[in-house]
Amino acid sequence: MRTPPATGIWRAGNRVALLENGEEYFERAFAAIAEARQEVLLETFILFEDKVGLELQRRLVRAARRGVNVQVLVDGYGSPGFSEPFLTELDNAGVTLRVFDPHRPLLGMRMHIFRRMHRxxxxxxxxxxxxxGINYGADHLHDFGPTSKQDYAVELQGPVVADIHAFAAASLRNGYGPLRPSPDVAASARGQATVSFAVRDNDRHTTDIERAYREAIRAARQEIVLAxxxxxxGYGFLRDLRHAARRGVRVTLLVQGQPDMPIAMSAARSLYRHLVADGIRIFEYGQRAFHGKVALVDQDWATVGSSNLDPLSLSLNLEANVFIRDAAFNQDLRQRLERLRERHCRPIDPECLPAPGGLRLPAPVLYHMLRRFPAWAGLLPAHTPKVVLMAPANGDAADSPVAEP
Known part of the structure; x- marks a missing residue:
């Protein structure tokens, strides 16, 4: 049986603009909300009550008060709670706020790290x-300081928006919108980009994003840049990447050098020896925390989204990416990544890699064990994530779910 394509339908005639960091993203996102006349659908992993989160709240409240239907879904792990005044203002304006899989902290710790809504x-x-990949927090702005994040998003107009809208409208109630091509593609063409929208879930689309990456890597003829x-x-992804380098494709990997999670950098560094042996160039970004999830292949393929290339994103989290075929967008992303690499990245010298030591498992066994570990851990105890509608109450918002109407 023929394997179905990893992405949804490719829609032609879209306008796509690359947005780098919070300075560009928040300006455009907040302007769009300010201009909304009918509906605002928003999903985010993190919403903080800092200057960015409070400005988002103000924009959503104003939209709701002028009659716009405003629906918000946040993740219960990434956004563990809100103050009562924050919730009350949203509720009074008519904003509907839902939380994906909220849990009470255990001894002050959030334990439900698996199966998060990361879109x-x-x-x-x-x-x-x-x-x-940009959340609603001040740590996506340069003035946050050395721990601010480097990240990317895209603004889209055109036929593909109908597919994204259909998914978001369905997913707000349970986190799992069916990814079916929207029959409503009446939106007029806005540009030259052909775009496909893809998600990863724990139901019917468990490998869609990873397969889209791997299909592009296997088809590459000149260049692959993963940032x-x-x-x-997993091992299959790494195998495809190394095979591409062996057949003469110029493969560049840009990863964290100042990580917000040191274990992530340690995991990536454990792969360096295998990758550089095949001629893959590796650069570590060192100015601040790198939070991007972007890639390009050859002259006209690119992706931007929420999915990392790690076990959580590829095995458990709910993710969303767009895949873009457009030479101008590809060139814009390439130029921005080249500036980042030239100004703020340290190349990994193959001659300076530390010699491996200790007990070593065969590479395929190691990769598969680590690749699948979160999925195994997520079964202990197994649970079905839920979405709850939030309302103001005394105490933590996550303690105050109310039944859906």
Whole structure:
């Protein structure tokens, strides 16, 4: 039986704009919300009550008060709680806020790290969509300091927005929107880009994003650039990448050098010896935390989204990416990544790699064990994530779910 394509339908005639960091993203996202007339659908892993989160709240409240239907879904791990005044203002304005899989902390610790809703989607009036890796927090702005994040998103207009809107509208109630091509593609062509929207879930689309990456890598003829915050994919992904380098494709990997999670950098570094042996160039970004999840292949393929290339994103989290065929967008992303590499990245010298030591498992066994470990751990105890509708109450918002109407 023929394997179905990893992405949804490719939609021609889209306008796609690359947005780098919070300075570019928040300006465009907040402007779109301010101009909304009918509907705002927003999903985010993290929403903090800092200057960015409070500005988002103000924009959503204003939209709701002028009659816009405003629906928000946040993750219970990434956004563990909100103050009562924050919730009350949203509720009074008519904003619907839901939380994906909320749990009470255990001894002050959030334990439900697996099966998180990691998507970052915004759809306004079913005409404009934003997809990427940027959360709503001040740590995505340069003035946050050395721990601020380097990240990317895209703004889209055109026929693909109908697919993103259909998914977001369905997923807000349970986190699992069916990824079916929307029959409503009446949006007029806005540009030259051909775009496909893909998700990863724990139901019917468990490997869609990973397969889309691997299909592009296997088809590459000249160049592959992967810029990813958490790089520790499975053995098959690494095999495809190394085979590409062996057949003469110029493969460049840009990863963290100042990580927000040191274990992630250690995992990535454990792969360096295997990768550089095949001629793959590796650069560590050292100015601040790298949080991007972008890639390009040859002259006209690119992706931007929420999915890292690590076990959590590829095995458990709910993720969303767009895949873009457009030479101009590809060139814009390439130039930005080249500037980043030239100004703020340290090349990994194959001659300076430390010699391996200790007990070593065969590489295929090691990769598969680490690749599948989160999925195994997620079964202990197994549970079905749920979405709860939040309302103001005394105490932590996550303690105050109310039944869906």
């Amino acid at each position: 970052k989607l915004l759809v306004v009036d079913a005409q404009t969509a934003f997809v990427g 990813n915050a958490y790089f520790f994919p």
